[in-house]
Amino acid sequence: MTATFRGQITLDGPSGTGKSSVARAVAARLGAAYLDTGAMYRAATVVVLDSGVSLDDADAVARVVAGATIEVGTTADAELVQVEGVDVADRIRSAEVTRAVSPVSAVPAVRRQLVDQQRALVAAADAVVVEGRDIGTVVLPDATLKVYLTAAPEVRAERRAGQLGLTTAAEIADLAEDLRRRDEYDSSRADSPLRPAVDAIVVDSTDLDREAVVDKVVELAASTVGAGERS
DSSP: OOSOOOEEEEEEOOTTSOHHHHHHHHHHHHTOEEEEHHHHHHHHHHHHHHHTOOTTOHHHHHHHHHTSOEEEOOOTTSOOEEETTEEOTTGGGSHHHHHHHHHHHTOHHHHHHHHHHHHHHHHTOSEEEEEESSIIIIIOTTOSEEEEEEOOHHHHHHHHHHHHTOOSHHHHHHHHHHHHHHHHHHHHOSSSOSOOOTTOEEEEOTTOOHHHHHHHHHHHHHHHHHHHHHO
16 A cells, blocks of 8 residues: 555444455554454353343343453454453354344344444554444444445355354255344344445455455555545
8 A cells, every 4th residue: 555544444244254354354454453343242142141141131131241341352463352351262153152142232232332342442543444244334434434245145154164164065054044044133123233334335255255355445445545645
């Protein structure tokens, strides 16, 4: 890049689009901080599962999350996800957490608590890449650059299966159904539904590998810097 990026890049989209790996790589290329908001909701889900409260009891879910200490790092090359000082970076990717994260994330009080924490982390960085599902629409509506990453459902299922080490047709089919169910849940929830921001640039990664997507986002960031310099 010919100019140094300063500001916020939001990277939203459904599961299996490669948001995390792309966002990390973009942050590393730009020398920016990185924030995985999905990891925060997954960590909150660990709290709820360990508490034993019902996922259907929104008040109880909000109460146990409010009483927990959740810490997520902002360094692209060093994942940090802790609950009460305990590393849960591996556990948050488990099938148990994946099945429960949508109902936990849908609780408005949980979203308010974590959005406040996300905004505080972003405010501490001159340049940051933030990935999630409602970053451009809710968390950072005035972000410098908004990208919505999508891909064909079957491609998303194959990518996520590769991440989880699933190989059989039955396992991949079950995973595809889990992704479909979560997309439907997250897109239809009343609070902060999954959708592109009106000013987001949609990038379809169906036929692109990770490096090509990273190059595209970095190019968009460079264009944003240039536009700012010319204004």
